[in-house]
Amino acid sequence: MDHDLVDQIIDRHHAEASALIQVLLEIQAEANWLCTESLKTVSERLEVPLARVLHVATFYKAFSLVPKGRHQVHVCMGTACHVRGAPRVLSAVQDATGIGPGETDLELKFSVETVNCLGCCALGPVIEVNGTTHGKVSTAATAKVLQGYE
Amino acid sequence: MSRDCPCRSPAELEEHRQAVARDPGRPCVSICAGAGCLASGAAEVIAAFETELADQGLAAEVDRKGTGCPGFCERGPVVVLHPREICYLQVTAADVPEIVAASLKGDGVVERLLWEDPTTGARVEREQDIPFYANQQRLLISANSRIDSRSLDDYLAIGGYTALVKALFAMTPEEVLAQVKKSNLRGRGGAGFPTGAKWEGSRNAPGEPKYVIVNADEGDPGAFMDRALLEGNPHSVLEGLIIGGYTIGAREGYVYVRQEYPLAVKNLSHAIEQAEGYGLLGEDILGSGFDFSVKVHKGAGAFVCGESTALMTALEGRVGEPRPKYIRSNVKGLWGKPSVLNNVETWANVPLIVNHGGDWFAQIGTARSTGTKIFSLVGKITNTGLVEVPMGMSLRRIIDTVGGGIPGGKRFKAVQTGGPSGGCIPEQLLDLPVGFDELSQAGSMMGSGGMIVMDEDTCMVDVARYFVDFLTDESCGKCLPCREGLRQMRRILTRICEGKGRDGDLETLEELSEVAMEASLCALGKSAPNPFLSTLRYFRDEYEAHIHDKRCPALACKELVSYYIDPEKCKACLICLGQCPSHGIIGAKNTIHVIDQEKCDACGVCFEVCPSRFDAVIKISGAPVPPPIPEEQRKIVRKSHAS
Numbered sequence: 001m002d003h004d005l006v007d008q009i010i011d012r013h014h015a016e017a018s019a020l021i022q023v024l025l026e027i028q029a030e031a032n033w034l035c036t037e038s039l040k041t042v043s044e045r046l047e048v049p050l051a052r053v054l055h056v057a058t059f060y061k062a063f064s065l066v067p068k069g070r071h072q073v074h075v076c077m078g079t080a081c082h083v084r085g086a087p088r089v090l091s092a093v094q095d096a097t098g099i100g101p102g103e104t105d106l107e108l109k110f111s112v113e114t115v116n117c118l119g120c121c122a123l124g125p126v127i128e129v130n131g132t133t134h135g136k137v138s139t140a141a142t143a144k145v146l147q148g149y150e
Numbered sequence: 151m152s153r154d155c156p157c158r159s160p161a162e163l164e165e166h167r168q169a170v171a172r173d174p175g176r177p178c179v180s181i182c183a184g185a186g187c188l189a190s191g192a193a194e195v196i197a198a199f200e201t202e203l204a205d206q207g208l209a210a211e212v213d214r215k216g217t218g219c220p221g222f223c224e225r226g227p228v229v230v231l232h233p234r235e236i237c238y239l240q241v242t243a244a245d246v247p248e249i250v251a252a253s254l255k256g257d258g259v260v261e262r263l264l265w266e267d268p269t270t271g272a273r274v275e276r277e278q279d280i281p282f283y284a285n286q287q288r289l290l291i292s293a294n295s296r297i298d299s300r301s302l303d304d305y306l307a308i309g310g311y312t313a314l315v316k317a318l319f320a321m322t323p324e325e326v327l328a329q330v331k332k333s334n335l336r337g338r339g340g341a342g343f344p345t346g347a348k349w350e351g352s353r354n355a356p357g358e359p360k361y362v363i364v365n366a367d368e369g370d371p372g373a374f375m376d377r378a379l380l381e382g383n384p385h386s387v388l389e390g391l392i393i394g395g396y397t398i399g400a401r402e403g404y405v406y407v408r409q410e411y412p413l414a415v416k417n418l419s420h421a422i423e424q425a426e427g428y429g430l431l432g433e434d435i436l437g438s439g440f441d442f443s444v445k446v447h448k449g450a451g452a453f454v455c456g457e458s459t460a461l462m463t464a465l466e467g468r469v470g471e472p473r474p475k476y477i478r479s480n481v482k483g484l485w486g487k488p489s490v491l492n493n494v495e496t497w498a499n500v501p502l503i504v505n506h507g508g509d510w511f512a513q514i515g516t517a518r519s520t521g522t523k524i525f526s527l528v529g530k531i532t533n534t535g536l537v538e539v540p541m542g543m544s545l546r547r548i549i550d551t552v553g554g555g556i557p558g559g560k561r562f563k564a565v566q567t568g569g570p571s572g573g574c575i576p577e578q579l580l581d582l583p584v585g586f587d588e589l590s591q592a593g594s595m596m597g598s599g600g601m602i603v604m605d606e607d608t609c610m611v612d613v614a615r616y617f618v619d620f621l622t623d624e625s626c627g628k629c630l631p632c633r634e635g636l637r638q639m640r641r642i643l644t645r646i647c648e649g650k651g652r653d654g655d656l657e658t659l660e661e662l663s664e665v666a667m668e669a670s671l672c673a674l675g676k677s678a679p680n681p682f683l684s685t686l687r688y689f690r691d692e693y694e695a696h697i698h699d700k701r702c703p704a705l706a707c708k709e710l711v712s713y714y715i716d717p718e719k720c721k722a723c724l725i726c727l728g729q730c731p732s733h734g735i736i737g738a739k740n741t742i743h744v745i746d747q748e749k750c751d752a753c754g755v756c757f758e759v760c761p762s763r764f765d766a767v768i769k770i771s772g773a774p775v776p777p778p779i780p781e782e783q784r785k786i787v788r789k790s791h792a793s
Contacts, residue, residue, distance in 0.1 A: 016467075017467055018465075018466055018467035019467060020467040020468075021447075021448075021450050021464065021467055022447065022448060022467075024450070025409060025448055025450055048467075052468070055469050056450075056467075056468065056469055059452065059469045059470070059626075060449075060450035060451050060452050060469075060470075061450070061451030061452065062409055062450040062451040063450065077371070078371030078372050079371045079372040079528070079529065079566065079600070079602045079616070079617075080371070080372040080528035080529050080534070080602055082371075082616055083529050083530060083602065083604055083608050083613075084529070084530075087708075088753065088754060088755075091753060095731060115410070116369065116371045116453070116620065117369075117370070117371040117372055117373070117374070118185075118189075118410075119185050119186065119374035119377055119411070120185060120186045120189045120190075120223070121186075121223070121372055121374070121526070121528035121529075121534055122186055122190075122223035122224045122226065122528070122534035122535060123186070123189055123190065123223075124528070126189075133188075133189035135189060135190065138758060139731075139753070139755055139758065140729060140755070140759070
């Protein structure tokens with residue numbers, strides 16, 4: 001990721017050690033992942049040991065230490081979706097993309113994640129692709145939604 | 151008409167309030183712009199109203215508002231036309247021209263978009279007459295649909311920040327505290343700790359500075375009331391927080407909100423900027439001499455951060471692991487200083503208490519659980535959504551009257567309350583009044599207010615496995631009973647769901663539960679066995695059926711169910727045959743379909759797609775599949791062909 005951008009993000013938070021999580025979140029939002037270089041810069045400028053930066057980066061779910069695919073598929077596994085058949089929807093997503101939760105395919109096309117609640121329980125089971133919500137999906141509808149992405 | 155200079159006195163604020171007062175007779179279209187309705191197309195509806203009102207020459211006469219969530223997510227996008235309060239449900243962009251012509255140009259209604267009584271078929275025009283709303287007591291959430299969620303002027307117009315003015319200018323911090331104590335307000339985040347006592351502890355604790363914090367790390371799956379409040383009416387939470395700061399002597403506040411709620415973060419940050427611009431936050435608020443500032447901290451995705459000490463550790467920029475609570479966090483919390491952490495809904499109640507008094511609040515609800523509570527009613531329920539009811543209402547009334555019962559003629563089985571650490575309450579306890587202590591006695595808890603309704607198709611062993619699985623993933627790993635104990639519980643529960651349960655499994659699970667409850671560091675571990683223990687208490691027969699008969703009574707556990715096609719009912723329509731992902735259905739046109747049990751992996755697609763007029767795919771558990779009919783009998787001779 002662009003070095004200047006990382007520096008700008010750190011500057012916005014006055015390089016305060018307590019802003020570590022906020023800084024990493026912004027880098028993640030810009031680059032879609034946290035590369036080693038960015039993590040090192042953050043560690044040096046915030047004066048936080050690299051081990052602690054990595055501790056944080058691996059503890060929280062929002063961070064990824066590997067590049068993500070072009071299309072982010074979130075399968076809601078919240079309780080309301082679960083009782084309405086989310087596990088079947090997840091299998092359909094796995095069949096359609098060839099990858100499981102937490103994985104990214106080799107062409108960097110899809111990244112699949114399970115999430116714990118998207119808060120649209122009235123629409124369950126729900127999947128979200130690149131921020132667009134698809135509600136009340138059946139296994140067949142899931143496959144159809146994913147076919148639409150290149 | 152927004153302000154460009156801060157108000158320097160209460161009088162200036164009042165003057166501004168008068169200037170932005172809304173004419174109650176003026177037509178206004180309120181469209182829910184909460185996350186649920188946006189997901190069902192509210193953005194297109196808003197855009198359609200803009201164009202349509204312009205086209206029909208009404209743009210100057212009719213106001214538009216993108217409001218917060220009114221709660222009726224099941225029927226979103228929800229549109230309410232003021233002043234007639236006509237409530238249109240499931241509106242699409244295509245309906246908009248008709249609505250504008252009928253109800254804004256003319257004074258008619260579009261019948262088909264009104265709520266319809268499922269038994270009588272009668273249509274209901276006004277929002278408050280719909281049973282879903284009529285049976286609620288909406289003190290907090292009703293403001294959501296009356297204001298534009300991004301307008302401070304709207305909030306002022308409905309009396310916003312009057313409680314702050316009252317607290318700062320007409321009450322001492324001690325008087326505010328006395329009212330909060332009198333109200334008996336208890337924390338809405340889960341444990342139900344008395345808010346007044348928590349505040350008092352911080353107020354009297356030594357150490358400066360002090361902090362007030364909003365816990366908006368709403369991680370319980372199936373619960374979204376805090377998000378609705380933050381998205382729809384962020385100022386009500388801020389107002390409560392500022393009053394809290396004034397009461398305990400804090401000048402800094404934090405809002406810990408999960409980044410999975412982008413709209414909440416956006417609306418809240420916008421609200422803080424607006425409040426600063428109006429002189430309601432910052433130095434010398436309204437000339438009172440009280441300084442207060444608020445920072446937003448985005449959570450990076452860890453369920454355990456909803457726990458008070460873990461949240462505070464995360465605010466310090468570290469890994470959100472809980473700390474031992476030899477000294478409570480209201481005495482020694484964030485950066486080791488006295489810190490009051492309350493849930494979003496708790497803070498939103500504070501302005502009401504200041505305005506109306508503690509006694510008024512205490513008479514709502516029951517003696518030990520006062521006020522109202524917003525529940526997120528989801529799962530197998532007709533009216534999914536947010537409902538706000540006085541404490542003490544029975545579960546039955548919430549589910550049947552407000553929630554409209556179970557859809558599809560299915561039988562109620564249980565309601566799960568309290569999120570992953572809560573428990574399942576069976577049908578025989580449905581008359582239980584909802585309150586902190588009543589739910590705890592039943593083996594569940596109030597939690598943050600998630601209420602997940604389950605019907606006969608839900609397997610209770612699977613539900614326990616689901617929650618233990620969730621908590622195993624979310625355990626921070628700091629203490630052993632939680633980290634290792636839950637992992638073993640998950641292993642055993644998964645085994646039971648797969649039909650590999652053994653004698654003694656239940657006893658081992660009980661033992662692991664006991665250790666986790668006794669020896670875990672924080673509430674996550676201490677309450678983690680609840681889903682297992684409560685389902686075992688009320689549904690032991692289901693566990694036994696899984697373990698001894700290898701049968702799932704709800705026909706939900708994939709490894710324990712089999713499918714076959716009833717040859718009497720199969721019409722050889724080819725639908726299941728085409729959709730079976732394992733290519734495990736044998737058949738052809740006019741040839742009765744048969745499932746090849748060798749290939750079937752019990753995904754259930756055939757069961758889902760078989761047209762309901764045939765219902766030929768049969769799901770069974772605990773019994774062998776009947777042998778397929780011999781090949782020579784599979785031909786279907788259709789009447790039209792025969793004649």
